Amino acid sequence: MIKINWKVIGMLTLAGCLVTGNKALAQQDSIDLKVESLLGKMTLAEKIGQLNQYNGDWEATGPVTKDVGNKINEIKQGRVGAVLNIMGTTHIRTFQDAAMQSRLKIPLLFGQDVIHGYRITFPIPLGEASSWDMKAIEQSARIAATEASASGINWTFAPMVDIARDPRWGRVMEGAGEDPYLGSLIATARVKGFQGNGLGSIDAVMACAKHFAAYGAAIGGRDYNSVDMGLHTLWEIYLPPFKAALDAGVATFMNSFNDLNGIPATGNNYLQRDILKGKWGFKGFVVSDWGSIGEMINHGYVKDNYEAAEVALKAGSDMDMESRSYINNLSKLVADNKVPVSLIDDAAKRILRKKFEMGLFDDPYRFINAKREKTALNTPENIEAARDIARKSIVLLKNEHQLLPLSKDLKTIAVIGPLANAKKELKGFWSLEIDKNENNVSLLEGMQKQAGQTKLIYAQGCNITDNSRVGFADAIAAAQKADVIVMAVGEAPDMTGEAKSKSNIRLPDIQEQLIKEMKATGKPVVVLLMAGRPMIFNWTADNVPAILYTWWLGSQGGNAMADVLYGNYNPSGKLPITFPRSEGQIPIYYNHYNTGRPAQGDNDLYYKSAYIDLPNSPRYAFGYGLSYTTFEYQDDPFYSKIAMKDNQTLAISFVLKNTGKYAGEEVVQLYIRDLVSQPLRPVKELKDFRKILLQPGESRRVTFNINKNMLSFYNDKQELITQPGDFQVMIGSASNDIRLQRTFELVN
Numbered sequence: 061m062i063k064i065n066w067k068v069i070g071m072l073t074l075a076g077c078l079v080t081g082n083k084a085l086a087q088q089d090s091i092d093l094k095v096e097s098l099l100g101k102m103t104l105a106e107k108i109g110q111l112n113q114y115n116g117d118w119e120a121t122g123p124v125t126k127d128v129g130n131k132i133n134e135i136k137q138g139r140v141g142a143v144l145n146i147m148g149t150t151h152i153r154t155f156q157d158a159a160m161q162s163r164l165k166i167p168l169l170f171g172q173d174v175i176h177g178y179r180i181t182f183p184i185p186l187g188e189a190s191s192w193d194m195k196a197i198e199q200s201a202r203i204a205a206t207e208a209s210a211s212g213i214n215w216t217f218a219p220m221v222d223i224a225r226d227p228r229w230g231r232v233m234e235g236a237g238e239d240p241y242l243g244s245l246i247a248t249a250r251v252k253g254f255q256g257n258g259l260g261s262i263d264a265v266m267a268c269a270k271h272f273a274a275y276g277a278a279i280g281g282r283d284y285n286s287v288d289m290g291l292h293t294l295w296e297i298y299l300p301p302f303k304a305a306l307d308a309g310v311a312t313f314m315n316s317f318n319d320l321n322g323i324p325a326t327g328n329n330y331l332q333r334d335i336l337k338g339k340w341g342f343k344g345f346v347v348s349d350w351g352s353i354g355e356m357i358n359h360g361y362v363k364d365n366y367e368a369a370e371v372a373l374k375a376g377s378d379m380d381m382e383s384r385s386y387i388n389n390l391s392k393l394v395a396d397n398k399v400p401v402s403l404i405d406d407a408a409k410r411i412l413r414k415k416f417e418m419g420l421f422d423d424p425y426r427f428i429n430a431k432r433e434k435t436a437l438n439t440p441e442n443i444e445a446a447r448d449i450a451r452k453s454i455v456l457l458k459n460e461h462q463l464l465p466l467s468k469d470l471k472t473i474a475v476i477g478p479l480a481n482a483k484k485e486l487k488g489f490w491s492l493e494i495d496k497n498e499n500n501v502s503l504l505e506g507m508q509k510q511a512g513q514t515k516l517i518y519a520q521g522c523n524i525t526d527n528s529r530v531g532f533a534d535a536i537a538a539a540q541k542a543d544v545i546v547m548a549v550g551e552a553p554d555m556t557g558e559a560k561s562k563s564n565i566r567l568p569d570i571q572e573q574l575i576k577e578m579k580a581t582g583k584p585v586v587v588l589l590m591a592g593r594p595m596i597f598n599w600t601a602d603n604v605p606a607i608l609y610t611w612w613l614g615s616q617g618g619n620a621m622a623d624v625l626y627g628n629y630n631p632s633g634k635l636p637i638t639f640p641r642s643e644g645q646i647p648i649y650y651n652h653y654n655t656g657r658p659a660q661g662d663n664d665l666y667y668k669s670a671y672i673d674l675p676n677s678p679r680y681a682f683g684y685g686l687s688y689t690t691f692e693y694q695d696d697p698f699y700s701k702i703a704m705k706d707n708q709t710l711a712i713s714f715v716l717k718n719t720g721k722y723a724g725e726e727v728v729q730l731y732i733r734d735l736v737s738q739p740l741r742p743v744k745e746l747k748d749f750r751k752i753l754l755q756p757g758e759s760r761r762v763t764f765n766i767n768k769n770m771l772s773f774y775n776d777k778q779e780l781i782t783q784p785g786d787f788q789v790m791i792g793s794a795s796n797d798i799r800l801q802r803t804f805e806l807v808n
Contacts, residue, residue: 077134085510089414107408109139110389138162142169149428152212163695167424174216175490178207183453184488187611189236191452192727194249200255203442207265214430219250221301225647228281230560237636238649241746244304251308259417269305271316274298279667283561284317295774313346326352330705332376342727343411345378354383378407386428450620451611455633456686460605465627470517474542478524491558506618513734524552539581547587556592567597568582594639608777632725634685641679650682650795681796689720691797703805706768713763718754725753731790
């Protein structure tokens, strides 16, 4: 048994480098020295073992093989570098104990899909993106990391930063929507939240930017499908959030299931070697998605796992998640002179470096503390944070006659719908079941806590998807006794998520029938839509006076929805993705190019880029969301100059006033259009925004500073450039609700 004194090696290196006065460099040099020292003591088999990741079998995100005993033996032999899907310090300790019986006692990494919370579940990522609140999003990830790390987990397979323009794609719920600027800010916030004060902190977990790259553009919105995309679109739209995650210090990347222009991402040298590890200089490691190395056989790109291992490693995939291609083939590939040992060394060093940075060599059990696990989960302050983040994620789509907030004088409210008393469903897809007795709060329960003297009458009315109208009579009877009807409809958690793509994204017909019956009673109707993706609900949108889009809000969803319904919180959410009128409009997104025959409006049909049977406009545009109050954008914007050079900054300012009766937050959005450009630029691009809280009658001057970065774009050689000319500035409440417009010139 070899015993290495890492502390002595580190102290010697630190002492030598501190002479230069650069502590950060000294620490990194110390880790690099430790990695090189350890690598020199490893056999080829042990190096390959670090590149091998197995599922632990207690929970799974892919096909399960029940061979825990065999895996424990392999860990003892140094043939495993990481394990996923094990939760709880007791289970995790069993595996780390096995690693400590290996020859070199190299600790394991423990990964888990901590997507939107661990013990406490937060809104789904697409819902959180609706908050446009980076502090709240970072806090959500911070709490999730604190809870997960207390349970022994040190690596999360999040954030998913894929841009998605197609709501048919089930995994749209896991990302931040359609916009690269907003998506980049959210990627940064989530990485910072997960990694906290930095790797090595006891409450930090390694973040993983996924899926590299362009997974969200799967043809037809069909999960795992091919992606056919020009490099200009790749660099302009789909890569920026990944670069933002890297700049934020993300520890790992995960490649994607799709092929990009005929080359599977797992074996894509351009993505992983040229861009990620080359041009961008990424120093962390890349993990495959579940089995994706072996799945290159199904793609028809390689003939067997032997060839898959060769292609994937050469392309830059460092760790094999569950396909067993590396562990079973890399030794032979080296012997056959197909793979140089230097590539295995590079991958192993990247993985070992992260283990050192996490402090696992100093204490392999530092994240495995049963006492901490009991006290860190589900704390009152974190529960309150979950409630606050949930209500910030709610989007008010419609509010005719100021039906909302609900009056305190109402005598009776009918609470109707298949999701009105739902609990587990509020957690949505990609949620973890940590506690069998967890106390999620339903909408009905949340309203009961705040109803005061108002009587609530509950009736389910129907199920989520079947065609039974058996419950309609009870729902109608309840509605007829009420002053107002509050309805909770939408999706079940298994209707949106991985492998949950749909050609029909409409609100289930039985639920829309129930809404029609409620409307027919003549009583005011409020509809809350719970879902993981944008749905189509045209009749409801046209006929119901008040609509809230609540997504899946997590553990505190019921309390958050009640806060908004009763006016204890004024909704401020804005849509991070466009809602279509019909599946026939998909893909639909705000930052499209103009055509040579652009339609000027929904009625401009002939010989224009428009449909003849459907308006061109979406049902709800990117950036859209109402408030219980109103905001006036006072038309006195001024420039610091009307022309700017690319080394200057242009300040544009205006006054925002709350002209309503309620305190509220407005997300003021700044869009820019390059009026003449080669290559083309979109009709508008989000470049900045402010979320501003104003009291009734309060005014505030808002200033945006426009700089060169906001005017830059990629040319056909993927070079970031600016071009002189005229630019249009658009400021407003949504991408289709522009209140102020001005132009300026960029000069040489």
